[in-house]
Amino acid sequence: MKTDLLSIAKKAALAAILISPALVNAQDRNWTNMRSYDQSGINVFEAPKDTLTEFDGLKVKFGAGFTQSFQGLKHENTANNLYKMSPGFNTANANLFMDVQLADGIRLNLTSYLSSRHHNETWVKGGYIQFDKLPFNGKIWDDIMKVTTIKIGHTEINYGDQHFRRSDGGQTLQNPFVENYIMDAFATEIGGEVYVRQGNAFGMLGVSNGLIKGNIDSVTVGRDAQGNIVDDNLRKSPSIYGKIGYDAQVDENVRIRVAGSYYHNNSAGNNGNTLYGGDRTGSNYFMVMEQIATVAGAPINPAPTYASAAFSGRFNPGFTKKIDAFQFNGFVKTYGLEIFGTYEIAKGRTKSEADSRDAKQFAIEGVYRFGQKENVFIGARYNTVTAELAGSPEDIKIDRASFAAGWFLTRNVLLKGEYVNQKYKDFAVTDYRNGGKFNGYVIQAVVGF
Numbered sequence: 001m002k003t004d005l006l007s008i009a010k011k012a013a014l015a016a017i018l019i020s021p022a023l024v025n026a027q028d029r030n031w032t033n034m035r036s037y038d039q040s041g042i043n044v045f046e047a048p049k050d051t052l053t054e055f056d057g058l059k060v061k062f063g064a065g066f067t068q069s070f071q072g073l074k075h076e077n078t079a080n081n082l083y084k085m086s087p088g089f090n091t092a093n094a095n096l097f098m099d100v101q102l103a104d105g106i107r108l109n110l111t112s113y114l115s116s117r118h119h120n121e122t123w124v125k126g127g128y129i130q131f132d133k134l135p136f137n138g139k140i141w142d143d144i145m146k147v148t149t150i151k152i153g154h155t156e157i158n159y160g161d162q163h164f165r166r167s168d169g170g171q172t173l174q175n176p177f178v179e180n181y182i183m184d185a186f187a188t189e190i191g192g193e194v195y196v197r198q199g200n201a202f203g204m205l206g207v208s209n210g211l212i213k214g215n216i217d218s219v220t221v222g223r224d225a226q227g228n229i230v231d232d233n234l235r236k237s238p239s240i241y242g243k244i245g246y247d248a249q250v251d252e253n254v255r256i257r258v259a260g261s262y263y264h265n266n267s268a269g270n271n272g273n274t275l276y277g278g279d280r281t282g283s284n285y286f287m288v289m290e291q292i293a294t295v296a297g298a299p300i301n302p303a304p305t306y307a308s309a310a311f312s313g314r315f316n317p318g319f320t321k322k323i324d325a326f327q328f329n330g331f332v333k334t335y336g337l338e339i340f341g342t343y344e345i346a347k348g349r350t351k352s353e354a355d356s357r358d359a360k361q362f363a364i365e366g367v368y369r370f371g372q373k374e375n376v377f378i379g380a381r382y383n384t385v386t387a388e389l390a391g392s393p394e395d396i397k398i399d400r401a402s403f404a405a406g407w408f409l410t411r412n413v414l415l416k417g418e419y420v421n422q423k424y425k426d427f428a429v430t431d432y433r434n435g436g437k438f439n440g441y442v443i444q445a446v447v448g449f
Helices: 005-018 020-028 139-145
Strands: 059-076 093-103 106-115 123-131 148-156 188-198 201-208 229-231 239-251 254-265 322-334 337-349 357-370 376-387 396-410 413-425 437-448
Touching: none
Parallel strands: none
Antiparallel strands: 059 093, 059 437, 093 106, 106 123, 123 148, 148 188, 188 201, 201 239, 239 254, 254 322, 322 337, 337 357, 357 376, 376 396, 396 413, 413 437
């Protein structure tokens, strides 16, 4: 997916000239079957279903997300061998969005990362086609599609509700905090999802390849450290996942949403599953709890960089061969107060392990928005992970408390900041995270449209 920036710029300029009439119309059109990239997209989960808008020709709409951060974090561990940091600006992140109304009730989305911590060059995140109507004649198809939406592509899978509130590269405007969860469930996979919505209830069933990208590689047996075969499953199994929930606007000032999600893969090839490591942009905490030296103080070669150590502050349980995961979410909004909670349990292993391990995550956050247009907010979040590490005699634990505040200058421009305190507990003495902790602040200037 790596592309040449100059070539992209030339093609984008040519495309803008060719489709400029459609673009002008598109900006005035009410795109009711998509989640907006500005403030109006906050607390929107699945893309709304649109069956009423009349199609009057192909329409194209471009959007973008930009984030510039200033970081003042400090960290420490028992071994005193962490990356040396000082306050400063981080690499700016940028996303490009393209939405196309292809036909009546049929929309296409393409998202690209223009610049990110993990990949400074342009990469395509993924894309999908959403069908709110089908181009078939017949009352049966009309009746089915009144309650059904079909989504197909290589795109962000809909596991859990938290991924709708996370930062994704330059698109951070809809996250009231700076960083995502410690155990960040997010993946782009090739597959399809079918949604059924009836009143306030909804359900979704999805099937994907279970991998961040497609491949035709053969699967090899898994061996332990001694060379013994512990996994002779040579299949590449699809991932099967689903969600059920209830989302109701109880009255003018109260909204309640509850949802439960499940994700399963029995054999993701050669350690190919990335449910907890699928982010190709990176953490918004740069280089915290990253090691800079090995035994006897000898520097790591090559030394860690912003790109190679892109997921600072997060924890990936490493369930890359086999995984079962459940996420339960609750959301309440009353007047300006929002409460969002997550409880997650996951079980899995790598191909070199004989037995599965467990990981659990809990998070609760409260955000209060005030002002005539809820353009100012304050928030607090507590997030904790308990997990079993391979070869570790006891479970490890990571706790994070964060406090945030933000101000929307316009619906497209946000200034926000966060203070965070994270601690690592019960890691083995030989693990560099033993006695680890970090704290400090991050300030972000964000644009989304």
